[in-house]
Amino acid sequence: MIKSFCYIPGRSTRSSPQISYKAPNRYFSLAMGNKNHKGRHGRGNMGGNKKPPLTHFLCLPLVNQSSATQLVNSLADFKSKIPLIFPPAAARAEAVGHAVRIPLVPDDAMRPLGTLHLTLGVMSLTTEERLQQALDFLQSLDLNSLLKEAGTQAESTSDEQLCKATADESLEPLTITLTSLYALPKPRSATILHAHPLDPTSRLYPFCVNLRNKFIEAGLMHCEMIKDPKGKWRAQGEENTPQSTSVSRPTVEHSDSDSDGGVDLPVIRNAKSTALGQEGLVPRPLLLHATISNTIYAKSRRTFSNDKRKKREAYKFDATELIAMFGDNASPHSQGQNKSQKNHGEKQLQAQRNAAREPYIWAKDILLDRICICEMGAKPVPHDESKEGPALVEEYTVVGEKRF
Secondary structure (H helix, E strand, O other): OOOOOOOOOOOOOOOOOEEEEEEOOEEEEEEOOOOOOOOOOOOOEEOOEEOOOOOEEEEEEOOOOOOHHHHHHHHHHHHHOOOEOOOHHHHHHHHOOOOOOOEOOOHHHEOOHHHOEEEEEEEOOOOHHHHHHHHHHHHHOOHHHHHHHHHHHHHHHOOOOOOOOOOOOOOOOEEEEEEEEEEEEEOOEEEEEEEEEEOOOOOHHHHHHHHHHHHHHOOOOOOOEEEOOOOOOOOEOEOOOOOOOOOOOOOOOOOOOOOOOOOOOOOOOOHHHHHHOOOOEEEOOOOOOEEEEEHHHOHHHOEEOOOOOOOEEOOOEOOHHHHHHHOOOOOHHHHOOOHHHHHOOHHHHHHHHHHOOOOOEEEEEEEEOEEEEEEOOOEEOOOOOOOOOOOOOEEOOEEEEEEO
16 A cells, blocks of 8 residues: 555656645645555654644534434444443452443443544645635535536446436435444454445435545645555445445555545546546545544553554454444344353344344434534533533534535
8 A cells, every 4th residue: 555645636757755746835745655654643754754734624514403313312222232341350340249331332432422424534734824725615616516416427327327417406405324333444353333324316425526536636635545456446436335245345444534534445436536646546445434433532441552662552342243233234143253142142142133134223314415624623512401402522623614
């Protein structure tokens, strides 16, 4: 894998470990082939220079008046069904009469209601000028035209015409169902659990990819380049369906919604992606997902690595039992039975198998009607009891938005 910051098309093909570009009022750089580079959230050395910090992200919010109650109920249901673990210390405590409850997924790993969203990409807007450029660019986009274009793409790539673009400018509202459960980087060693947005019109994925490409072309969004698998994946236009049985799931590299959220999916192959990448490279495919839990936030469960620096690592857990209950068309046999299932009665196991035949629904008919630029780092939100609706707990600060 080769990582880079990709900002503008038509860049030089000169071979160099550090290539710099000059555009009006801006400098861009691309680091190539530094296999020893490691970093997270835009930090770390790159070709001897530090990457600019990632400060903002582009997203589709998922919490609104109609979805909030559904989501809070689903999150509570999920939390109530998280299996308990019994480490030796807990067993000793219970032996002397102390009740101990230690969930497999730590409470502080669960993402608050107000943070749920679909990330399209991340940006480094470290100055007021850069931030204003991003805000102005968002307002300049014709989102309805992009959505109509996505409908045309969905028609041309679907066996059944699930989406029919109208002749006039009126557009069918974009609504999704948030469904199922997936683990990253892998079920038996998970740090992240996320849900999948299901769009019956197949417009969501091409709409988001096209919008992301606009921001990349404008030099505003981080773009990670990977080697082109040369036809290994299906072309763009297919719905973002990580659970599809026709596509194998390779090892993933993923961070939470504050980062690029990259994972191997159908590779984008169109004129824009060709212009954005160099020969043999394409932008990493977009994974649209809603993070349900991320153990990077579970400070109480972090472990130390074995290296000399004793770096703290995110807590990992076996999510196969949870995926069997909440995943898509999964069962304890297909995901691998967890040893803890021996403690369950046969009736409960059968109920889990039956429930897992259909994907879990977190919320239905979620209206997506705005694109937001948000600051990274969720902030606490005081609950106003005079207002209807559940407590958001935390949310990201919206610095700019545009409705469509």
